[in-house]
Amino acid sequence: MAEEQPSKEPTPQVVTAAQKQSSPVKFIFTIVLILVLVVLIVYGVAWAGSDAGGLKLAELRVAADKYNPFTFYGEQLKKASEVGSVWQTESSTAEEKIGVKFDDFTIIGNKIVPAGSTLAFKYKFDVGEGVQELPLKLECSVKDEDVETSDSIEKLSIIPPEPKVSTDNPLSYSNIVCQMKTKKELSEEKELDVQGKVSFKHENQRGSLRVYFTDDTINMGEDFFDKYGIDEDLPIRSIYNQEPVELGLGVSDENIQPIIIGENYFPAVGISLRNRWDGKVTKITSMSLSLPKEISINKEDSPASTLCPFGETTSSTGEYKSYSADIAMLNQLPAFGKGIGTKEPLETSVRFFCWLKIDDAILGGSPYQQDQYSVSVSYDYEFQAKTVPVKIKPMQTTETTTTTETTEEETTQKSYSCLEKETQNYVCLSECDTTRCEGTCGEYDSLSDCQADVIE
Numbered sequence: 056m057a058e059e060q061p062s063k064e065p066t067p068q069v070v071t072a073a074q075k076q077s078s079p080v081k082f083i084f085t086i087v088l089i090l091v092l093v094v095l096i097v098y099g100v101a102w103a104g105s106d107a108g109g110l111k112l113a114e115l116r117v118a119a120d121k122y123n124p125f126t127f128y129g130e131q132l133k134k135a136s137e138v139g140s141v142w143q144t145e146s147s148t149a150e151e152k153i154g155v156k157f158d159d160f161t162i163i164g165n166k167i168v169p170a171g172s173t174l175a176f177k178y179k180f181d182v183g184e185g186v187q188e189l190p191l192k193l194e195c196s197v198k199d200e201d202v203e204t205s206d207s208i209e210k211l212s213i214i215p216p217e218p219k220v221s222t223d224n225p226l227s228y229s230n231i232v233c234q235m236k237t238k239k240e241l242s243e244e245k246e247l248d249v250q251g252k253v254s255f256k257h258e259n260q261r262g263s264l265r266v267y268f269t270d271d272t273i274n275m276g277e278d279f280f281d282k283y284g285i286d287e288d289l290p291i292r293s294i295y296n297q298e299p300v301e302l303g304l305g306v307s308d309e310n311i312q313p314i315i316i317g318e319n320y321f322p323a324v325g326i327s328l329r330n331r332w333d334g335k336v337t338k339i340t341s342m343s344l345s346l347p348k349e350i351s352i353n354k355e356d357s358p359a360s361t362l363c364p365f366g367e368t369t370s371s372t373g374e375y376k377s378y379s380a381d382i383a384m385l386n387q388l389p390a391f392g393k394g395i396g397t398k399e400p401l402e403t404s405v406r407f408f409c410w411l412k413i414d415d416a417i418l419g420g421s422p423y424q425q426d427q428y429s430v431s432v433s434y435d436y437e438f439q440a441k442t443v444p445v446k447i448k449p450m451q452t453t454e455t456t457t458t459t460e461t462t463e464e465e466t467t468q469k470s471y472s473c474l475e476k477e478t479q480n481y482v483c484l485s486e487c488d489t490t491r492c493e494g495t496c497g498e499y500d501s502l503s504d505c506q507a508d509v510i511e
Contacts, residue, residue, distance in 0.1 A: 142303035142310065142327040142406070144262075144295035153260075153298045155189060155220055155228070156181040156332065160251035160441035163232070164481075164508065167446045170207075171239035172508045173472070173497045176249055176443060178231045183297070186222040193218070194252035195233035199245060207245045207447055211235040214495050230494040241449040248444055254337070254437035261431045262293045262302035267313035269423035270415065279313050283423060287312075299436045300336060303327040304428055308408075316418060322350075322411040326430055328391075329404035334438040335392025339405075342380040342432045343369070349417035352378055353410040363409035380407075393439055470505035472497035 159179040168174065178193065193213050199205035213233050220228045233251060267285070274282045277289060291312055293304045305325040306314055314322050324344070330336060344365055346352075352365050364380035371377070391402045418424050470483050473492035483505040487496035499505040 142305040142325050143292055144301055144303050145292045147294050147296045153183050153185065153296055154257060154436075155183070155186060155191065155253075155255060157253040157334075157438035157441070160443060162249075162443050162445065166444065167448065168237070168508060170237055170241035170447055170449050171500075171504060172447075173234065173236045173499065174249070174445065175497060176233040176235075176251060178228075178233070178251055178253065180220065180228045180231075180253075182220055182222050182228055184222060186220055188219045188221055189255060191218050191220055191231075192254045193231070193233070194250075194254075195235070196250050196252075197235065198248040198250065205245070205247055207237055207241060207247065209236045209238045232495065234495070234497065237447050239450060241447060243449060245447040246444065247447060248442050250440045250442045252437070252440045254334075254435060256340070256433065257299055257436050258433045259431050260298050260300065260302060260433070261429060262304055263427050263429040264293045264304035264306070265291050265425060265427055266306060267291075267423055267425050268316055268413070268417050269313045270316045270418060271313075271422060272315055272317065275313070275315065276311055279423075295331075297331075299330070299332040299334065300432070300434065301327075301329040301331045302430065302432065303329065304430060306428075313423060314413070316413055316415045322413050324409050324411060324428055326407040327404055328406075328432065328434075330392030332436070332438075333393060334436055335390050335394055335401060336405075336434045337390045337437050338435045339380075339385045339388060340433045340435060341382070342385065342430065344378045344380075344409075345375045345429045345431075346378070346411075347417060347426045348374055348376050349414040351376075351412045353412045356410045362407050364407055365409060468501065470499045470502040472499065472505050472508065 157178070158181050161177050161179065163175040163177055176195065195211060195213055197205040197208050197211070199207060211233070212235075213231070215231065218227065218231050233249070235249075265287075267279070269279060271279060271282075279285075280287055280289070289312070290310045293302065295301045303326070305327075306312060307323050307325070310325070314320075324346075326342075326344070328336065328339070342364065344352075348371065351368070352363070354363065354366065362384075364384045365378035366381055367378075368376045369379040388405055389402070391405050393403075394401045417426070468485070470485065471487045472481050473484050473487060473496050474481055474494060475491060476493045479493075483499075483502060484491075484496075497505075497508070499508070
């Protein structure tokens with residue numbers, strides 16, 4: 056008979072009196088801790104929503120921005136790849152272009168020509184409203200395949216050399232050409248890229264922003280405008296008038312109005328320049344900011360990373376005072392806009408941000424005041440280059456017999472290609488007749504050279 060195995064029973068757990076007493080204590084402690092946390096959370100939310108709490112949080116936020124090397128400006132650039140979510144503009148209803156647009160660069164005639172021919176390339180422009188005697192800087196260059204310059208060109212000129220464009224004078228911009236004469240002594244076929252560039256100076260583009268000031272710390276944001284019956288579409292923005300650059304203005308990193316006048320509030324002004332045309336700003340030549348006389352730039356409290364270019368007051372007239380940007384700082388800014396073929400992509404915009412000091416006298420005893428900030432900027436604007444490919448073929452040399460004798464005068468007599476005003480066709484003339492021809496004439500060494508290049 057098999058020996059009976061002893062049964063395995065669980066070992067009894069011994070619970071001491073102290074452990075019995077600690078169980079309800081732990082439970083009660085947990086309940087109390089949860090209640091305390093709930094009270095603290097409710098209190099914290101209420102405090103953050105109160106005026107005192109909001110002021111303190113704003114103060115801590117600004118202090119952190121002021122002394123942190125990774126400040127607001129750097130974060131703003133990361134958050135906004137374009138002009139930013141705060142300093143945008145409203146487009147004007149007129150939708151008129153301000154300035155001159157470089158529409159096209161085209162060859163007059165064939166893209167395949169014999170060596171020794173004269174080529175002409177036309178600049179085409181779209182001129183907006185209000186342009187008066189605007190000087191254009193034109194460039195015309197030739198690239199021989201992978202070589203930056205070509206030895207196939209004998210002479211190159213821009214006609215007229217220094218054009219000034221006006222809206223009410225189409226002739227000032229309708230016949231601007233780059234003319235080049237190719238060399239006759241060409242041993243092999245050449246493929247050339249002819250490139251046209253246009254740039255101009257845009258002077259004193261202005262932008263302004265309506266700004267409201269108050270010491271009403273209870274009614275902020277939309278509540279303020281509702282309380283005082285002010286009809287505004289929020290956020291308030293500056294107006295964009297179709298210029299090459301969109302000029303944005305704002306009152307803070309969140310662009311919330313009104314501006315609260317008080318010890319624990321931190322007013323600011325933000326400026327953004329965003330490229331809007333098919334080109335780039337190569338240089339900001341000047342910039343000035345106009346503020347109400349009760350407001351001044353808080354330069355010492357504006358961190359370098361916020362890029363505040365304004366210094367001391369440069370002028371004061373009546374109710375406003377003006378600040379000019381430091382030219383040395385502007386000169387250090389890189390080009391921004393569009394750039395095909397550049398080694399690194401360009402930024403589309405540049406931004407500036409300055410803290411302000413506001414005297415509460417700006418209210419003049421009223422619950423609120425309305426005023427404005429305005430900025431004026433001048434810059435050099437360059438369009439993207441436009442390229443036309445052409446092919447130059449060497450002259451074919453063949454031995455021929457002729458019974459016709461030519462005089463020395465006939466072989467050396469010059470000829471001129473002329474675009475006739477009436478027919479709008481090219482013809483060859485013995486002289487450039489200004490009454491018959493439209494624009495400039497191309498010059499050739501002989502009649503045969505001219506006829507070989509005339510376009511029907």
